[in-house]
Amino acid sequence: MDTLVFYIAVAVLFGISLAKSREKTKKALMKGLKALENIMPQFITVLFIISIMLSALDSKTISRLIGSGSGALGVAVASVLGAITLIPGFVAFPLAGELLRNGAGVMPIAAFVSSLMMVGIITLPMEIAYFGKRTAILRNAFALIFSVAAAAFVTWAVSL
Numbered sequence: 001m002d003t004l005v006f007y008i009a010v011a012v013l014f015g016i017s018l019a020k021s022r023e024k025t026k027k028a029l030m031k032g033l034k035a036l037e038n039i040m041p042q043f044i045t046v047l048f049i050i051s052i053m054l055s056a057l058d059s060k061t062i063s064r065l066i067g068s069g070s071g072a073l074g075v076a077v078a079s080v081l082g083a084i085t086l087i088p089g090f091v092a093f094p095l096a097g098e099l100l101r102n103g104a105g106v107m108p109i110a111a112f113v114s115s116l117m118m119v120g121i122i123t124l125p126m127e128i129a130y131f132g133k134r135t136a137i138l139r140n141a142f143a144l145i146f147s148v149a150a151a152a153f154v155t156w157a158v159s160l
Contacts, residue, residue, distance in 0.1 A: 042088065049091075050098055063103035070108060078108035079148060082115030086122040110154035114147035
């Protein structure tokens with residue numbers, strides 16, 4: 001139902017925009033289509049990765065590795081996976097949602113997403129080149145610690 005409301009709102013606003021200025025509306029629409037064209041390869045890659053992951057890992061395996069009962073080991077596994085994975089946020093959040101629906105626990109998924117966003121093992125050489133070895137390693141170490149703390153907070157907040 002929400003989707004239908006959004007589609008109707010977009011159609012109405014698009015109509016208003018067309019009535020005000022056909023040229024600006026056409027220009028905006030072309031920019032939007034260009035942005036969609038640029039993001040589509042990444043989006044298709046995301047769908048492909050999620051599909052392969054979910055077909056390779058059944059719900060029991062996901063629950064065992066990073067489920068609610070996996071404890072500290074599950075959080076550690078998820079944090080390390082997030083730290084070494086280089087995917088954008090618009091990929092990480094749908095992936096996290098699918099993993100949650102398939103048996104993953106809240107704390108490991110929160111650790112995965114937060115370490116994914118804050119820790120950069122893949123980008124560490126570039127950070128070292130710009131900031132120096134000590135600063136880059138300290139930043140990543142503190143980011144990893146903070147991502148686990150953020151995961152604990154998220155788990156606490158969800159349990160309220």
